[in-house]
Amino acid sequence: MSYNTFGHMFRVTTWGESHGPAIGCVIDGCPPRIALSEADIQPFLDRRRPGQSAFTTQRQEPDQVRILSGVFEGQTTGTPISLVIENTDQRSRDYGAIAQTYRPGHADLVYDLKYGIRDYRGGGRSSARETACRVAAGAVARKVLGSGVRVRGALVQLGPKDIDRTRWDWAEVERNPFFVPDAGVVEDWAEYLAGIRKDGSSIGAVIEIVADGVPAGLGAPIYGKLDADIAAAFMSINAVKGVEIGDGFASASLTGPENADALFMRNGALEFGSNHAGGVLGGISSGQPVVARFAVKPTSSMLTPVPSITKDGVETQVITKGRHDPCVGIRAVPVGEAMMACVLADHLLRHRGQVGG
Amino acid sequence: MSYNTFGHMFRVTTWGESHGPAIGCVIDGCPPRIALSEADIQPFLDRRRPGQSAFTTQRQEPDQVRILSGVFEGQTTGTPISLVIENTDQRSRDYGAIAQTYRPGHADLVYDLKYGIRDYRGGGRSSARETACRVAAGAVARKVLGSGVRVRGALVQLGPKDIDRTRWDWAEVERNPFFVPDAGVVEDWAEYLAGIRKDGSSIGAVIEIVADGVPAGLGAPIYGKLDADIAAAFMSINAVKGVEIGDGFASASLTGPENADALFMRNGALEFGSNHAGGVLGGISSGQPVVARFAVKPTSSMLTPVPSITKDGVETQVITKGRHDPCVGIRAVPVGEAMMACVLADHLLRHRGQVGG
Amino acid sequence: MSYNTFGHMFRVTTWGESHGPAIGCVIDGCPPRIALSEADIQPFLDRRRPGQSAFTTQRQEPDQVRILSGVFEGQTTGTPISLVIENTDQRSRDYGAIAQTYRPGHADLVYDLKYGIRDYRGGGRSSARETACRVAAGAVARKVLGSGVRVRGALVQLGPKDIDRTRWDWAEVERNPFFVPDAGVVEDWAEYLAGIRKDGSSIGAVIEIVADGVPAGLGAPIYGKLDADIAAAFMSINAVKGVEIGDGFASASLTGPENADALFMRNGALEFGSNHAGGVLGGISSGQPVVARFAVKPTSSMLTPVPSITKDGVETQVITKGRHDPCVGIRAVPVGEAMMACVLADHLLRHRGQVGG
């Protein structure tokens, strides 16, 4: 059973391979009468687009999105929104070598084990190129959420290198090629990642996504918890190996009193003393910012040779020449934002359906 | 939109509140002609059952499961399997106090914010008691997986205390009240947790689940990845705040060469040099053991007072008297195993549906 | 892939066999804060209950429903509502004979062909007893729809015998054992059906379900059309072989002008000149009464012998002794009403989710 659809009421189905003629998605369930045009989507795609700095793949894709359905005279109609992005820079020749061998750590092997066939050009369906469609869908999800909800992401760890959270500045995120919120680390990270790339190596990262303005009450026990859906959404992104909400793994070391987010009344309104929970309690949003993180492993496509096997079961050494991100985690920032937006939009509609207004 | 169903082809719907007459689940999609009786399920419930050591809640529930449908003459028929467990020790009087106040960190508050009503007795639907149904469903899932797949879990961290992985012994897991695989820490942990309890406090934990014998090819790109479903499954367990697969968050600090699981041929069969990936590549099982972990926060029900508010918005201090686990993570071990088994059984059927045999 | 769940947002999962210990259902997605008790459900079960007239099976079942979850202090909580009905009059001995032979026209054969196993006692899962759960769920669906929507059904054809629609009287439906709205046919039908039963035969019927007060806008193109869901809902009822909306099959013989429901303005409100469409246009409710019918074939369990085979492939003659309805269509009236109510409740929530209000 294949499953290329995400969400229940705000449902996104993506399709397409890295080196096919195009990629795209169909968004079903979008509310009607929302102003929407390509101009609402393109800026998010531009942010994720490869080839913009020395630290991402040099593949040049304009990633120009077209709306093929579901919008009439500038407004959504409530019918499926079909978005398509043409592939223009498919340098398939780069991949001839890997048609017959498996990159360790890559999906190459398991696609063959599962399906008995694989489109090896650029990783086919398993390519991170698919995430462009998520970003496009996320832009539509943001419109559903409205201006009261703000979803932002940042790189908070590059390989072993942390940030100083006291220097967190959202504006800085848009100023450097890492989406890092701490201006103090940019120079060091640039040097570090240049070294990684020069060595023909790659490195992992941790991304944090924060959603402000999320109304209380989104999420549905037991198997449709808001954080369970966020976890699935993030884990479905290429190369992600871990997900956490609020204090996440650190909360395992806390005592109950340390972890409890005290409740107060301030000017007649509920206020929390802290946000260890990351805005989600019992799977339901509490009205606090929703804070989640995910860990991205290092790209498995790299110039360093690794022992591997061919399709015919002969041992070999693999190096991947093509064009790759030395840290695929960087471009995962807009993807994580998009997935968070999609989860929230879906839950907004689900909540409204069951509970009303 | 409520969602109390887990899985697509092996579908589990749970129902019931902590202090209602009973809890239960309906398992839909189970293959026919599998030998099944209450005796296949009860041992797993007994393992999760409260009141078995000083380190879990003293609520006494026999957790006796009954099969009400879907089994005929000792075999599954392919129709829905209804399982029911009566609640017998509902000491609701313990909860009178929390009817009017919210436990910080607990789902109390958000159920009221979402639904405008909440069954406060024992946490109602948000109680960890619901997990008994997961354990029951997991026992059926194991039968679907067959004896070739073994799903086991262990506590690998208690608060700040780690284990020594070189001493890992699966047999030890069944010998101590913590499900910890390292005999060397049992005494220390017992003393530590007794202290936590005596202080009216609670503590978090990390659980590791390992599935051996999982065939290659399970999992479906893009939004039905095996690890995405595992992440959702674990994150849906009460008090879980983080999930990771293989090296998880540690992989963010690795370089590509460090992280790559080299491939070799050994006696004509594929062999991996390591298992940083945790048995999942591109969302599809590779044939290696599937290894995943989740972090459980400390119980929010405790004797230590925390600032909170009443339903009427008056500030107060909350302490929770009832009967609670000082470390809810301990009993999460069988629950995590059950969720892993359910995910694998679901994907086994999904794979067979699309790809065959 | 089994599928014992009906609906998307108002989701009903039924379970249970005719001669197991109990049958039941789980209703997930019900809005919170709806007043609900067993007394809201029982009258509908009583209406469907067997053994009430000479024209239905003599099996005596009290069909007493119990609510096991999802209701607190007389109100729904938004969590799953588990309903259970015990089986008390399981005269399994009646069915010993059919354990080894297949009733022509019955599901006996195909359950064995599909699953390789079948609970032959009273038809097991394929028994019309399952419909009691639908009726219970339908009672809850009516509460979701509120008092503005009225769902009623009637028998409009018994075998070859029609009614006179000019004498239609909804009050009459509750006065006779056929749920027929035309008092003028009751005596004749009673005599006719008594003859059918005496002959050891059975007969088909047509049921009409009318929903008044359905707001305009329910239903979702393309594959979630209101009438597509009604068609599936009715066709899923035991022994149903045909479904139609509005003029149904008769509309095939109409010209465009004959079929068009003209639109007028009356006192500032939209009014239709006729209702050939049966209240559904393009899969969406128009605000007119939703009118649908379904055809029920004659019961395949009867005393008249029919050529058949045994499980071992030996030719034989089958007669069914047990207790059966000579016209299973009669008791299908409350079942059809229930399914209509479930479809409407589901679409009400689905519409609210996407469009609001």
Add this chain to the structure above:
Amino acid sequence: MSYNTFGHMFRVTTWGESHGPAIGCVIDGCPPRIALSEADIQPFLDRRRPGQSAFTTQRQEPDQVRILSGVFEGQTTGTPISLVIENTDQRSRDYGAIAQTYRPGHADLVYDLKYGIRDYRGGGRSSARETACRVAAGAVARKVLGSGVRVRGALVQLGPKDIDRTRWDWAEVERNPFFVPDAGVVEDWAEYLAGIRKDGSSIGAVIEIVADGVPAGLGAPIYGKLDADIAAAFMSINAVKGVEIGDGFASASLTGPENADALFMRNGALEFGSNHAGGVLGGISSGQPVVARFAVKPTSSMLTPVPSITKDGVETQVITKGRHDPCVGIRAVPVGEAMMACVLADHLLRHRGQVGG
């Protein structure tokens, strides 16, 4: 909640409006390693294509299908298959008049009532043009079913005019513009329909779809019955008002003995004496041909004036000038075949998932 997806394991999502740039569909869950190219799909689209006889709309659309994903080197890969068909002959000027008025019997009105917005050009999403995508998906479904299953359809009633079933000839279906299997009626029907068109009127029809070679065991009780899914599939087709399986509504008039399909053994194999059931018992295929019919109402777009209202609530008379089918039922034949193929392919995979090969 919008729902533009059909099926569970073989899942088809369609998108697009009559006068947008293109229409298309995404097929998810198709098994891998099935030979597939545009040449497998195009003949079915050509069969449904408008403008081929005097009896269908004169809109000229090449309906050229392109495969954008999911196929590699001539074989399906198990990933989503994206199909797109450009709209080339969008004479939108025809529809200016109906932007402000509602065609009685058409979806115009209810789209506005539901969504508050509607793409009026050619009916937008409610146009029968959407069915081209179904036909394309059906062609892929046929490949999944393999050559052992044959799905064919025919027009069996045109307005009040029946066929003589003793003259049924499948080969004749491809020889006349009506898809009618009885050569004896072609001339009369041509004359009749020419008259209807000349009168600016339209007429209904009944279509029969027969699937031979369907293996026993497909279909899943209770709410995933094969015939329930067929009913939904057919009822979701534009203008369909009734659906029946086997003897359908006629079975209401039958007695049990008349309706029973006797079972025999012939040369060691099960044989049925008749097929009143239409190949489906208890929702599961029996191995006999699956026979189903659906009724199509007359097109609501016609030159005959009908009383209606404008968007502003002013009474008016509507005539529809554009290009329309005088009997939309004719082109529904390939659409019905496609939906039957999709339902069967879906159930084939669902059955294999639960029960195995």
